[in-house]
Amino acid sequence: MFSFLRQSTFTMKVHCFERKFCVSSSSLVPLPLPSRMETHFWYILPDEVKSSSLLNQYLDLLSPCEKENVFRMHGDRLKKRAILARALVRTTIARYQINSEVSPRSLKFRKNIHGKPEVEWQLDDDWRPPPLHFNISHTSSLIACGVTMDSLIGIDVEEKQRTIKNNILSFAQRYFSHHEVELLTSISDTEVQRQEFLKLWTLKEAYVKALGRGFSGAPFKTFTIRYGGAISGNVNSEASQIVVESCDDSTSHTSNWEFTLLELSSHYAAICTEKDNNAFEGGTLFLWNKII
């Protein structure tokens, strides 16, 4: 169902679960909030949602603004995807044992000054909202939502078979860093080159989304994703460090960031989270496949 392509830390544990996609809070099996060491990655496959009445129930969870956005989408497939993306975020966040007031429908969202979506908690005198972070990504065949506690998160998913319309090396020269262009140029097989391009794209996109400053806040050319050497003593030869470096100062590693790249249901999925510098071991990744 999934496989690791690259992982930042060799001690990362992964747990895979399937959970039913539920609409009402009463049928949501509550989960404890993630610990600081955990990343929760929830995903659904839109093609598995076949019932239009179910889709209407999900639509009903959305805010008026979200519904407007849904109706602006061209065509049924895009409308369906928009409904499911918002429904996934709402039901996922509401599932955590936050408080009795929070339901998928009651959640409110806003965008930060750079346009990154975040929860707008309904503040109470006695209650402090949990530092829950989330990030969404979707393609036509997979919608994902990553959740962390007290740590910035950015995710990106892309279909493995996705074709690039522009010339890959021209694109990389225009947008990627020098080191990344060199890496791609060194690959002679065009199919492998396309795959490596996509992996780099998802990792870079996940990083920028984690930063939450938008595309122009961290232009792709200003940082490099680098695959470091294998960690000594690690049995799994696939696992090697993924690091991000600022191009301005190649000697400084922006070591606060943890990357994971996996293959999931014919997609590449990149997850970028803030590293807990107090942790000696890698975190735990929980993969939740929401099924209908």
Add this chain to the structure above:
Amino acid sequence: LNHRNIPLFSLIGLCVFSASAFSFSCEELLFYPAQPLSLSLSLSAKSETVEKVCTIVRKQLALPEDSAVTGESKFVALGADSLDTVEIVMALEEEFGISVEEESAQSITTVQDAADLIEKLVEKNGA
């Protein structure tokens, strides 16, 4: 006939030629403010630019020829994700010989936004 490439004086010449059929005097037309002429010029250029953007967008998103793509169309509503948007910007750069900075690229949400930005950058190049 590319409006951009015709020097203004020869356009006025054309107008003078056709103006005689409407009994305008040559002097009157030559002293008419250039504004109405340039307004119609920029409107045509914009619709031509919009059309080119629509073509590039359709190709990037693999939309059928008859799909509704107009100036008002939002990229996101057409199904474009971030990689599509960047690919579209790159194709526009190549098509129009311009360079789009990240801040500008980020602000493009509709076909019209892209066309307006292209016009601005092409004009800057020409200046």
